[in-house]
Amino acid sequence: MNKATNRKQDALAYHADGRPGKIEVVPSKPTNSQRDLALAYSPGVAEPCMEIYRNPDDVYKYTAKGNLVAVISNGTAVLGLGNIGPAASKPVMEGKGLLFKIFADIDVFDLEINATTADEFVNVVKALEPTFGGVNLEDIAAPMCFEIERRLKEEMNIPVMHDDQHGTAIITSAALLNACELQHKKIEKIKLVVSGAGAAAVSCIKLYLKLGVKKENMLVFDKDGIVNIDRTDLDPMRMEFATPRKDISTLAEAMKGADVFLGLSAANVVSVEMVQSMAKNPIVFALANPDPEIAYDLAINSRKDIIMATGRSDFPNQVNNVLGFPYIFRGALDVRATSINEEMKLAAVRAIAELTKLPVPEIVHLAYKAKNLKFGKDYIIPKPIDSRLIGIVSTAVAKAAMESGVARKHITDWNAYQEELQVRLGADDKILRNLASKAKSAPKRVVFAEADNYKILKAAQIVKDEGIATPILLGNVAKIQKIMLEHGIEFGEIEIIDPWQGTEESDQYAAHLFQRRQRRGITLYEAKKLVRDRNYYGASMVEFGQADALISGLTKNYKSTLKPALQVIGTKPGVKKIAGMYMMLTKKGPVFLGDTTVNPDPTALDMVDITGMINETIKEFNITPRIALLSYSNFGSNTGSVPDKMRVATALLKEKYPDMIVDGEMQANFAMNAELLQSNYPFSSLKGVPANTLIFPNLESGNVAYKLLQELGNVEAVGPILLGLNKPVHVLQMDSSVREIVNMITIAVVDAQ
Ligand SMILES: NC(=O)C1=CN([C@@H]2O[C@H](COP(=O)(O)OP(=O)(O)OC[C@H]3O[C@@H](n4cnc5c(N)ncnc54)[C@H](OP(=O)(O)O)[C@@H]3O)[C@@H](O)[C@H]2O)C=CC1
Numbered sequence: 001m002n003k004a005t006n007r008k009q010d011a012l013a014y015h016a017d018g019r020p021g022k023i024e025v026v027p028s029k030p031t032n033s034q035r036d037l038a039l040a041y042s043p044g045v046a047e048p049c050m051e052i053y054r055n056p057d058d059v060y061k062y063t064a065k066g067n068l069v070a071v072i073s074n075g076t077a078v079l080g081l082g083n084i085g086p087a088a089s090k091p092v093m094e095g096k097g098l099l100f101k102i103f104a105d106i107d108v109f110d111l112e113i114n115a116t117t118a119d120e121f122v123n124v125v126k127a128l129e130p131t132f133g134g135v136n137l138e139d140i141a142a143p144m145c146f147e148i149e150r151r152l153k154e155e156m157n158i159p160v161m162h163d164d165q166h167g168t169a170i171i172t173s174a175a176l177l178n179a180c181e182l183q184h185k186k187i188e189k190i191k192l193v194v195s196g197a198g199a200a201a202v203s204c205i206k207l208y209l210k211l212g213v214k215k216e217n218m219l220v221f222d223k224d225g226i227v228n229i230d231r232t233d234l235d236p237m238r239m240e241f242a243t244p245r246k247d248i249s250t251l252a253e254a255m256k257g258a259d260v261f262l263g264l265s266a267a268n269v270v271s272v273e274m275v276q277s278m279a280k281n282p283i284v285f286a287l288a289n290p291d292p293e294i295a296y297d298l299a300i301n302s303r304k305d306i307i308m309a310t311g312r313s314d315f316p317n318q319v320n321n322v323l324g325f326p327y328i329f330r331g332a333l334d335v336r337a338t339s340i341n342e343e344m345k346l347a348a349v350r351a352i353a354e355l356t357k358l359p360v361p362e363i364v365h366l367a368y369k370a371k372n373l374k375f376g377k378d379y380i381i382p383k384p385i386d387s388r389l390i391g392i393v394s395t396a397v398a399k400a401a402m403e404s405g406v407a408r409k410h411i412t413d414w415n416a417y418q419e420e421l422q423v424r425l426g427a428d429d430k431i432l433r434n435l436a437s438k439a440k441s442a443p444k445r446v447v448f449a450e451a452d453n454y455k456i457l458k459a460a461q462i463v464k465d466e467g468i469a470t471p472i473l474l475g476n477v478a479k480i481q482k483i484m485l486e487h488g489i490e491f492g493e494i495e496i497i498d499p500w501q502g503t504e505e506s507d508q509y510a511a512h513l514f515q516r517r518q519r520r521g522i523t524l525y526e527a528k529k530l531v532r533d534r535n536y537y538g539a540s541m542v543e544f545g546q547a548d549a550l551i552s553g554l555t556k557n558y559k560s561t562l563k564p565a566l567q568v569i570g571t572k573p574g575v576k577k578i579a580g581m582y583m584m585l586t587k588k589g590p591v592f593l594g595d596t597t598v599n600p601d602p603t604a605l606d607m608v609d610i611t612g613m614i615n616e617t618i619k620e621f622n623i624t625p626r627i628a629l630l631s632y633s634n635f636g637s638n639t640g641s642v643p644d645k646m647r648v649a650t651a652l653l654k655e656k657y658p659d660m661i662v663d664g665e666m667q668a669n670f671a672m673n674a675e676l677l678q679s680n681y682p683f684s685s686l687k688g689v690p691a692n693t694l695i696f697p698n699l700e701s702g703n704v705a706y707k708l709l710q711e712l713g714n715v716e717a718v719g720p721i722l723l724g725l726n727k728p729v730h731v732l733q734m735d736s737s738v739r740e741i742v743n744m745i746t747i748a749v750v751d752a753q
């Protein structure tokens with residue numbers, strides 16, 4: 001099975017696994033009690049209904065309308081896949097909904113409609129106005145899309161934007177301005193060739209004209225060839241930029257001496273020769289999705305002076321409308337704009353272009369495994385992951401809406417607005433993305449003791465593909481290869497070792513184990529036998545530096561996986577007890593729980609050591625630990641062995657680590673609710689911000705808490721992160737999912753850095 005087939009299977013599984021599709025509707029109010037339901041629905045719901053009846057604008061106050069965008073398509077021009085119909089377009093529209101949510105916290109209903117005429121389409125969408133704060137039209141073929149958008153903008157009082165037109169125009173304009181600057185070209189003088197005369201291309205051309213490109217310097221092509229004034233099949237819109245020139249009829253002819261090529265048409269319509277025939281310092285935007293007009297590598301290797309961009313995320317210069325639509329709608333919704341006008345679009349263009357010239361944050365470098373991204377040929381436009389986009393672009397759009405008179409709500413405190421935008425980005429799985437970025441910045445060799453298992457192999461393949469780790473597989477070679485073949489898992493080059501057969505290193509590993517355990521009842525003969533076991537062998541590889549981290553435990557119980565690591569590697573100097581911690585990815589950000597894994601009933605002194613290790617590890621994740629020692633009492637409100645132990649441990653911690661942010665003993669709700677803590681116990685050192693690290697009095701409570709959060713709170717658990725071993729070894733929970741294994745590998749790599 002080749003890489004393409006593999007990717008296909010991964011993409012299908014991604015969509016089909018678990019709850020089918022990519023989005024769900026989640027209530028935003030409590031629904032637990034009869035009272036909640038009486039307020040949410042009948043009879044309570046009648047109150048906001050009547051308020052809105054009396055004052056229609058109150059719909060923004062009492063419903064989700066103000067943050068709800070409809071992503072609507074009839075499936076007539078889906079990506080570059082053509083007219084595949086509304087149902088087949090649904091994955092794209094759900095995907096757009098997902099991007100709106102993760103990049104700008106906008107809720108989306110995706111609507112795929114059977115509407116083949118402009119009248120049908122317009123009637124459906126107009127009728128939806130009461131529900132939505134905005135409408136994002138998507139993947140509707142030209143020329144019908146122009147009429148649909150024009151009519152909806154005229155007839156609706158909420159912002160309507162056909163993203164393939166204007167989103168694309170905005171992003172490519174920002175990229176074009178920057179590319180021209182880098183290639184020393186004046187926009188008024190560029191010779192522009194456009195492949196495609198559809199929704200995206202027409203809108204780009206219109207915006208380029210506003211930026212200064214001259215109509216007479218432009219040649220446009222569609223499926224039937226050059227768009228010239230002799231054509232009888234052109235609608236008035238395309239006739240607008242039809243060329244009177246008679247000397248050119250093919251794309252190859254047009255490309256000779258051209259400064260800029262813009263492709264918004266179909267895959268592979270441009271050849272290397274065409275690119276080579278362009279003017280000095282050419283700019284090529286081959287933006288057809290998923291495959292561009294010319295492959296990135298072909299174009300970039302065809303000449304040295306080129307600036308090349310595609311719509312894809314796997315090459316430099318991704319020019320894709322995802323850089324625009326989330327933030328354009330965010331700004332428009334936040335000032336309750338009645339439309340998205342030219343001023344707002346141009347403000348977005350300028351904001352995106354200028355952002356490119358600012359120093360790039362470390363986190364973006366890490367995410368793209370790039371060392372020195374800066375305004376230049378390979379960085380003409382910001383990266384979609386850049387979290388500054390929401391602040392800069394949405395603010396520019398909101399200001400332009402206010403200044404151009406389409407805002408119905410005015411923002412006065414721009415600093416508060418900036419903060420609000422950052423909070424919107426949420427904090428639940430951002431930490432994982434950050435950790436993955438950190439891992440990718442210096443990937444490590446991770447040895448897998450249970451490589452004859454599909455889930456391990458799949459996770460190993462993912463981390464290799466993502467550049468997080470270089471896997472080393474332990475196990476029976478034929479068995480591993482059989483599973484790889486059955487499941488289409490490919491690594492390219494991969495090291496597979498079968499410890500059972502013995503290797504050049506086995507004797508050295510056995511001698512080391514014997515040396516460490518000879519006074520604990522292990523003979524050399526036994527040590528030799530033991531290192532044929534994959535857990536002993538894997539731990540030895542890490543101990544001898546032949547691997548940087550070990551992952552095991554998927555198929556064996558925790559203790560029997562841990563034992564070899566303790567015997568071969570041992571604990572860090574000074575560590576008496578190892579421990580385990582979980583990172584829970586809650587909506588309020590990551591919360592760390594410990595010890596959830598190893599020590600059944602730690603003493604107050606043990607608690608000090610464990611908390612110290614937890615504190616240090618969390619700091620490695622670039623998070624400041626705010627630690628609460630938990631019990632069933634608050635600061636002495638109850639007595640008993642558990643509160644007493646936690647109170648003593650807190651005092652010892654404060655003495656040993658004066659800079660540690662720690663307090664206790666306290667109940668979990670006080671730890672997680674800063675207001676509650678402050679109002680009842682204003683002396684507490686956890687002032688103002690809730691704890692992010694919870695230390696449990698014993699294994700039962702820690703284990704019960706994380707499992708409850710996982711099952712009832714639907715909170716993702718990453719771990720157990722093993723603390724205190726001298727080298728990175730991480731033991732999976734039995735039956736971890738592929739995603740959980742990938743997360744653990746990421747942690748192991750960060751641990752090994
Ligand atoms: N990177 C990005 O952000 C974006 C990329 N796109 C991509 O741009 C492409 C077009 O999208 P969109 O405008 O929405 O679709 P449309 O269907 O509206 O337009 C497609 C245009 O391409 C023309 N075309 C098709 N095949 C060829 C060919 N072989 N040679 C020349 N022209 C051709 C069509 O010609 P005719 O008019 O004769 O049918 C039509 O003018 C898609 O691949 C889409 O994925 C779109 C939006 C954003």
Ligand SMILES: CC(=O)C(=O)O
Pocket residue numbers: 078079080139163164288289311320321322
């Ligand atoms: C990116 C996008 O909207 C498209 O390719 O259609």
Ligand SMILES: [Mg+2]
Pocket residue numbers: 079138139163164
């Ligand atoms: Mg599209």
